[in-house]
Amino acid sequence: MQTQAGVDWRKLFVTIVMFVVSMLFLLPFIWMLVTSFKVERDVFVYPIQWIPREWNAIQNYREVWFGDYPFYLYYWNSIKVSMLTTLISAMVSALAAYGFSKIQFAAGNWLFIIVLVTYMIPGQAILIPQFILYRNIGLFDNHLGLIMLGSFSVLGTFMLRQFFMGVHQEFIESAKIDGASHPRIFWSIALPLVKPAVATYAILRFIWTWNDYQNPLIFLRTDRLFTIPLAMQKFTSLSGEFYSLIMAAAVSAIFPLLIVFIIGQKSVIEGIALGGVKG
């Protein structure tokens, strides 16, 4: 199919068609962004104005960020909850993954089966007892409780266990002969070897926690503790007909994630492809 000029015309044609199709996926986002810059009366002007006639971006975003429902606060909440969840979850998962793959201990296989079984349980089937438990031990309506919910994901253990299994047992054995203990081997030898996998898991966990709507909805009550998705929904129900503001809020909700995604794009896509991970 290759022509003299080096351009494959069939490939070019498919690229153009695919580009048009990709607009189905991008246009809603572009519409959202453009609308967030408009004055309210221009939002539904048709034909759609892809470049705003009258710019109102600063006022819209100021209202979203510092108005009655101040997004800076929810940003802080989301950053705090997502960061801590990611950190704790990565740590707990890495420890367990190392334990299950590199330490041969008596109950190991049995305990691993317990972990395996819990992995099949859908999160929503356990919401009610979790709620009752949280009400009784004081973890309801605070960030610590929310962080705990996301920190013991079995998924990370599975993902990292596969990578630890790829670390040659000889490394571990020779370190042991040299007198190194397991914490030492874990920290100085095994963990550095699986660092890319831990990073991938951390990025995924961050994205999932940031986007989580269900847990904050059920386990938070106080407005000032809200994370972005929950705040986004409250903001929408309160702002009613102010669509330009709602879109500014939506842009604010999606934007940081986009940054994380673009920075970690390779890790995210490879991680998802490698582990076959679904959020």
Add this chain to the structure above:
Amino acid sequence: MSQTMETVKKPGPQITGRPKPRGSLRRGENVWGILFVSPMLFGVIILVLFPILATLVLGFADWNFVQGWDGIQWVGFQNFRHLLEDDIFLKSVRNNLIFLLTVPIYMMISMLLAILIDRFVYMKGYFKVAYFMPYISNIVAVAVVWQVLFQPSYGPINEILRTIGISNPPKWIADPNFALISIMLISIWISIGFNLIIYIAGLQSIPKDLYEAADIDGANGWTKFRRITLPLLSPTSFFLLVTGVISTFKVFDIIAVMTQGGPIGSTTMMVWYLYDTAFVNLKVGYASSIAAVLFGFVMLITLGQWAAQKKWVNY
């Protein structure tokens, strides 16, 4: 949102048999082993194992949050019997089953797009990111944007439809006959990115020489697709089918944000009804029985997966 994970090529984690450790090292290994896995184990037992047992027990109770522990009444299978006569629950299950249709649809679209992106386009990177955008985005924000786009009287989608000559476009999420379909469309739109990425990974693991050999034999594109691509993608397809089916049973966010189960119950689904029963109407026992049914469905699919895997997948 909950997660599932499996290796694309060999679904179902494996437990490798290991030689039993011997001698004086053994006790030390046991202690370290327990110490390393204990944080995870502790969390999982308190936050998952204990709650699932509690769910199964509470399914047999008639209880309201506000009554306190004394208010629990054990009613045997009464909750489950009521579920069978509960119109909203039956409608939820029916909607969940209808929602299953989204899985093969987005799988087919994703496979087609993946083949095109993997073999026939320039700027692969752009396409991966573009199609992946909906999946990575905050579902609440996405749902809100679609809510506005679908606005019946002056929303952009209906304006466009009127322009191209459809004088009476559907009212989308405001119309009981169209609401579920609208939600399904958005769900397909969101899911394509994930499926696409997995399919591209699957395609890249197919050895190129198979296609070269087929070329020598004079096979056309369709034959190559039927005889090479499709069978060698079957483990990927199987994995996507199972995770896709399980995820339809967990649909909640999009319903909660866009329709709250309405209009007139047309988009109610199992998890939404569970949430509504437990956290709005505070009927804990009854909601637990719904949770138990949900758990049953997901377990059936998971066990079915293990049984079916051998038959269905061509390695």
